[in-house]
Amino acid sequence: MINAAIIAIGDELLIGETINTNSAWLGQELTSLGINVNSSVTISDNQEQIIGTISKLSEINDIIITTGGLGPTKDDITKKAIASHFGVDLIEDQKTKLHLLNYFKRRGRVITDIHLEQALIPSCAVALDNSVGTAPGIFIKHSNKLYFNLPGVPREMKSIFQENINFIINDYKSLITEDFFIYKTIYTTGIVESEIAKRISYLDDENDTIKFAYLPSYSGVRIRLGILNSELKIIENILADVESKVRQHLYSYVIEEEKPLNEAFQEYLISNRWNIAVAESCTGGALGKLLTELSGSSKIFEGGFIVYSNKAKQELLNVQKSTLENFGAVSEQTAMELANNCRLKLKTDFGLSITGIAGPNGGTKEKPVGTVWIGISDSKETKAIKFVFLKNRDANRELSKFTALSLLYRKLKYNIEL
């Protein structure tokens, strides 16, 4: 098994000003390359701590990747720490210098000494091209271990990884014959973790070779079955058997496309040439944003209405004044009018509406914070379903958008009763 450690460098990560998304992304990439991510550490912009952490982690890992601290400002000290760790000097990399000069010329900007410092790399290192920014990645091979230093800006980090590092790691792998971890993930939607456990935990008990993990998120629970590749031949049949049992037990909750809900939804609608319009109140555009996250979404998404105020509900989507007066903006009737009218206005196959009390204010005894009506409309019928989610505004908005998508997906796919 090839082991890797990820080191994220930056006080902003430790004190929580920035959420570390890089380590998760790298973990995903390394896992998909069959590398075992053994530890992931976040440390301060502190030369001593950087050197100490690299030393310690390189004892038990074959690949060390750092992110952060390669920028043009003074708090970026990763390169100096790396050079010091390997006992070498920083030297100017001519290819990177040329890249920097061209990068600034193309943009009509004047290059300064600060920028040119980005061409300095440890003398034992190779510079990795950064096609979307100025700081190059740094690659050092030492004692048959691989060291990579990447910028902290996610798109630069990703671009350098995708254009360089995965090839280097694949080469490295081909020289080593060991076990690799492999995971199989089953995506579900519309069912909670404890209900899943009730249905399938006996399979977990029965199968020692397979490691079960349950990963809840707002869009649904993923079930991950983990195995060690060297045993693959022995347990191939067991795995297939377990997987098929899990799918049977969770039938109408399984995302058949084996993808996150929004990807599966888009794929399914495209394959049926269906399209959709939305009407959003408390989510304020979050459902539309979700539906347009993927390339190709114009094939299924026509547009929608953000009807945040009552005035907007009446003027943009003709919700009846009497409906608002008699039942309120958060009601079955309003959700149905919104879903039906957005569908009719945009002449789509489906209309999906969300109206609720996201909180923290606005709740009443009858309609507490977390009360959300989701409306679904097609040419045959319009229905609305009530949910009472949580006390937290963000959570209620996230749950609302994913539940709307989940309901329509499961209605279309498995013909569930609303």
Added chain:
Amino acid sequence: MINAAIIAIGDELLIGETINTNSAWLGQELTSLGINVNSSVTISDNQEQIIGTISKLSEINDIIITTGGLGPTKDDITKKAIASHFGVDLIEDQKTKLHLLNYFKRRGRVITDIHLEQALIPSCAVALDNSVGTAPGIFIKHSNKLYFNLPGVPREMKSIFQENINFIINDYKSLITEDFFIYKTIYTTGIVESEIAKRISYLDDENDTIKFAYLPSYSGVRIRLGILNSELKIIENILADVESKVRQHLYSYVIEEEKPLNEAFQEYLISNRWNIAVAESCTGGALGKLLTELSGSSKIFEGGFIVYSNKAKQELLNVQKSTLENFGAVSEQTAMELANNCRLKLKTDFGLSITGIAGPNGGTKEKPVGTVWIGISDSKETKAIKFVFLKNRDANRELSKFTALSLLYRKLKYNIEL
């Protein structure tokens, strides 16, 4: 200085299936309590690794907080590891058991043995109430160090921290007299990191007692000035002086409210009793979602139109057919019609529109991927400004929504010329 370490437990974090937001949140809370977050580590659901990491980190830290692995499923093994680390057994906590029984009764659900296992805690521990879920937090005080084990579900983790742990830590602090780190953050918008460095890096060079950090994000760059509290009296004047110079150099780019852009924007519009409508094409609702993220947003946000298709642009917002034919959907003219017409339809003070090519497809030589027009309209004038952002869809959508907000904020606040 009181040092803390955060340990996030879970294979899903290491392999990147889930992004670790807990550690950032905890880092923020601890920092605001004056605690120095010394390291943040992510490790596997592996008993040996959990015990080893806790042992190692407790050598150099006063507070150890773990998240994850307290759930009802079999892969959740944190409690066993903790008990083993302290050489004690797991015992049933009566208060937690009662809480569990009530929790299930209130929801009309049947409690199972799996759920009741959540009442087991190490015999040397105190259970911390979980008011939003079933797994209690665990608190152990040992050799004058504090150990906390929290569930991995963010809202449960946060609730236990806010209702229990910050009080425990404050008590602990009051018994110890040491230095605390303090940070001062200056928020900017509309200016890049290297331009900021050009203007103020001399201040960084001049002031050794103050640590400068530049934190770029899509909404702008935050500048953080860091100091050690014990020296506060000596450098109070220096800090005030440096901060005021930074503000001068970056005048019309500074967010005066000292808050993230969207919070400052909402506060500023509320104080002027202004409201806004949006029209979004490539962002698909992201701007509306951003504008409704905070409680109280109904005071400034009326609603909007998600005009993803050309049909939607024409039918919902009366964009002229000739405009689309002669100039295209991504054009100054279309952006202006969208901004103006959404403002008129919803009778708001301002209309903000976004139309662009988010990518990865749809670019041409004249309008490459990343081309975005942002329209701003009020009763006096309607203008549109062109940007050419990046090649990445997510980045283009994020940059579009924040740039739209940044432009309107700076136009209103500093009267910048569009």
